[in-house]
Amino acid sequence: NAGVTQTPKFQVLKTGQSMTLQCAQDMNHEYMSWYRQDPGMGLRLIHYSVGAGITDQGEVPNGYNVSRSTTEDFPLRLLSAAPSQTSVYFCATMGELAANTGELFFGEGSRLTVL
């Protein structure tokens, strides 16, 4: 089992370019989410999904778009990249939605630099 797979691992963009970060999971988890991690700060939730066809905004959704057409995939789109979006992005899944103690499983991260 691969678990949670993120691609690409590294990406450099110019301001204004668009791109998609891919996230795929093989654990059949209902919940998928995207976080960003910046130096000196805690992880911040961008968007999340509780199942195919259902998405919702997290704490910092501006400038990002998501869709969930299948259980396995949850891509994150940057519409027009800005230097403030330079960060490390993590995709995370959770299987036990009903229990508040559901464990999060993270991908390896995608490091994005916007020039």
Add this chain to the structure above:
Amino acid sequence: KNQVEQSPQSLIILEGKNCTLQCNYTVSPFSNLRWYKQDTGRGPVSLTIMTFSENTKSNGRYTATLDADTKQSSLHITASQLSDSASYICVVSAGSNYQLIWGAGTKLIIKP
């Protein structure tokens, strides 16, 4: 405002020594408290999850404590190993799995 504060920011100890990391939170409503380990360049990995009624939970050499009255938690690492070098992140759930408040982490370095 919901907040999770961790101390110290960074810590260096010798291999084989014990250490304790602190977490203070002001989160309401409180559902559970989690500790994660994040190796450099990797995603966080769950160590423990504690609910309101649990005041101690162990995972091998890691022992987490929770005092819900004072809103404090600690993570104690016993007989540290070089592989314990990582960031340790305290996370508090504010009522649901979607409302996780993340601390900035404590960076732990174990020296031989």
